[in-house]
Amino acid sequence: MIDPLLSLAFSMHSCKGVYALLLGSGISSSAGILTGWQIVLDLIRKLAHSVCEDCGDDPAAWYRDSFGEDPDYAKILECITRSPEDRNSLLRRYFEPSKEEQEQGLKLPTDAHKAIAELVAKGYVRVIITTNFDRLLERAIEAAGVVPSVISTPDAVEGAMPLAHTDCTIVKVHGDYLDTRIKNTPAELSQYDERMNRLLDQVFDEYGLVVCGWSAEWDTALRAALERCSSHRFTTFWAARGEPKEAARRLINLRLAEVIRIRDADSFFRELADKVSALEEVDRPHPLSAKVAAATLKKYLPEERHKIRLHDLVMGEARKLYDELSEDRFSLNTPFTDQEFINRVQRYEALTEILQAMMITGCYWGEEKHIDRWVKCLELIANPPGERYILTDGLDLRYYPALLLFYSGGIATVAAQRYKTFAALLTQPRVFFQEEVLPPVLILYPQAVKEELAKRLPGMSNSRTPLNEHIYNLLREPFKEFLPQERLYEECFDRFEYLFALVHADLHEKRGHLWGPIGCFRWRSIFNPQLQITKVIETEIQKMGANWPPLKAGLFDGSLERFNYIKAEFDQFIKRW
Structure with a gap:
């Protein structure tokens, strides 16, 4: 059975631009980027600290008790910042690296982002749907020479170029980190604007899908968009680190998805990009593994x-x-x-x-x-x-x-x-x-x-x-x-077998008895003396002596005398065979 990852590489290579990516927080986790909900909890801790209270181990519960409602991202930001500039500065700390973080390689595009960017630059991926707020993907794609069209709000859907007419479109279904309208809470994640839904329906209907870094547990509206799609024009590939949870298993069964077991997002996309690149170099419609x-x-x-x-x-x-x-x-x-x-x-x-x-x-x-x-x-x-x-x-x-x-x-x-x-x-x-x-x-x-x-x-x-x-x-x-010519292949095959047999005979003789395996060179030399590898090697030794490459590589103890002895004895042995 063919490896699902190789199957995906074949499909992506043969159907350029047909596969869209659906990416979750697992894509950015190795970069040290917090998930949206982790950021909300951290903001609540800052809010509690600002009013000299301890929110304990359950910041969300503290917020509900204090304000009588579920956590609201925009309201929390208004409580702890005094101006748009303060808000902008606070949010950047979650997504943009400090000097120390840069030195550690944190909050920078990962191998996964860079590999995806390679696929985008070569035209294999044109549409990306992501639940992430960060801009690591945009930065990686721009570094690869493509300026992506980014849709992060329902308003942006209306003014966007058709998907078929852009080199790359990134759909940030939960918003961008510098926009206070990002979606975080269960209520916010339960439904999308109708304009965003129409765009998702189009993508899930018209494109194949590669899912990675997304658990499907919390994003109710995104799950619903996948469930609405009744067509399966192209295969869905679902990359999973461990055993998919219940919500993911339902979608996998619904879309008849191929599950690809992966170590992490970085190695998965790196290997996928390399395999697609290799297929491109081989340039055959159905190349062998x-x-x-x-x-x-x-x-x-x-x-x-x-x-x-x-x-x-x-x-x-x-x-x-x-x-x-x-x-x-x-x-x-x-x-x-x-x-x-x-x-x-x-x-x-x-x-x-x-x-x-x-x-x-x-x-x-x-x-x-x-x-x-x-x-x-x-x-x-x-x-x-x-x-x-x-x-x-x-x-x-x-x-x-x-x-x-x-x-x-x-x-x-x-x-x-x-x-x-x-x-x-x-x-x-x-x-x-x-x-x-x-x-x-x-x-x-x-x-x-x-x-x-x-x-x-x-x-x-x-x-x-x-x-x-x-x-x-x-x-x-x-x-x-x-070795395109048959004669050259024969010569190299015979040379390998003869030298290999001589080395075998050398080591075997040191164990008490000279013996070596007989190869094709023996009968080939009988039927065509011109191809007699024993004579070819003799000529080389006469010309190069101790500088003969196998001797310089250390075989036969590097000794010309030892080689000549073994060769003479072995040649007599094969004549008797």
């Missing part, structure tokens, strides 16, 4: 300021894959038939596709400072959850996703000639295998799967290296962006 992930990664790699987002993107996807590899999804009690083997291989490949695309892109374009990202990613997936399920004379098949990532990153580093990254992938991740901790180069190799099982894969019945060839075919498409 893997393409979106790779495009997002390309955006983050070049700039140091994105290092946290890069880490969160890569490790977030790695953690998601790790969780999918649980025994709940891949039961150990299922009879392990030939068909079950094929089914599991195909399921693993589908689950790994996104992270695989990120591994290829990251290892190809990433620099040395990014190596740790790919090492940690591979290490996580190479240590699958649960007990080991060892096939008879074969590999625990749950290492297969790690094997795919290993090949993806390894071939990419060879293609980009990033041998420090190559060496790190082969040797740095720690893989817990039985009672040992080993590098992936000694664990992740296709021949560890029983050949008679691997030959059950489509088209592999006559192959001498069936899983190697299957992986070759599987990775061909994602590598076309980097």
Whole structure:
């Protein structure tokens, strides 16, 4: 099932300007902005203090007892201020940052406001309905180069440009903080002016809706506007931090809304803007998730300021894959038939596709400072959850996703000639295998799967290296962006497998016996000697000697003598195979 957030990004990208936002106080909470009711309570405390009384823990009750009516925002302001200038100065303190608050990043546009502004600037969002009084959204959108049309009173509705003719319209249904007519109390929130209702009816009828930061608990009139709308031309997406409360659940059911579970508004809108931007870069009407992930990664790699987002993107996807590899999804009690083997291989490949695309892109374009990202990613997936399920004379098949990532990153580093990254992938991740901790180069190799099982894969019945060839075919498409010519792809694939086998043989020999996995390079060199990677490597060594990049990256202890010994022994081994 497709991730609802990705579904929203696809919908927003393909239907530019069709989705309106409905934003509540949760959008501005991380900026330190109080809600309207919190401001009323604080004003009551100031009023009580001005008459030398203590309003206790329930300022609203004190106000009712003292004045015989529910709190009224405008009347409270009149009681504690003497002029419009005093009133204006008092209200600004709630919404505009002091010097100290600016230094702390408070009462300034948040990541959510800035991400929304990006969507507005690119034309993906043109209408925003908000219950907030602050102007953080306006400031963020103006900073992005768009001057929004703001409707904060019923009078402004009548004079407003049609929604279709503005770059952005912000409808502040409860007013603006510098207007004493803002709505706060239950009575004020129970009904809107008819002019505002007509505008809301139009938006809810004609636009898709993205709801975030709004609980729906207190805003009776806004709930009623949503309930009046009988049409559902476009999907409603409801972003929720926890379990929606009763009022929200009713609206979600009424509008058949897609619920998106989020950590907070900042991360939700940042990720949405990034995914829409990635789709824009990919520029396909129905791009795959893997393409979106790779495009997002390309955006983050070049700039140091994105290092946290890069880490969160890569490790977030790695953690998601790790969780999918649980025994709940891949039961150990299922009879392990030939068909079950094929089914599991195909399921693993589908689950790994996104992270695989990120591994290829990251290892190809990433620099040395990014190596740790790919090492940690591979290490996580190479240590699958649960007990080991060892096939008879074969590999625990749950290492297969790690094997795919290993090949993806390894071939990419060879293609980009990033041998420090190559060496790190082969040797740095720690893989817990039985009672040992080993590098992936000694664990992740296709021949560890029983050949008679691997030959059950489509088209592999006559192959001498069936899983190697299957992986070759599987990775061909994602590598076309980097290696468009078949000959170049073959060369890089063979180079990776041969160097990987040599490193394996080197480490294996230190454990008492020289052995290395055989790859496609063996049979390809038999049928076409011109493609013999062993000879290509020999030529490189003769020209560069100790300056050969894999040696300078630290493989084979950095020793030319050690490399020549291992290569000679391994070449004899594969001739006997």
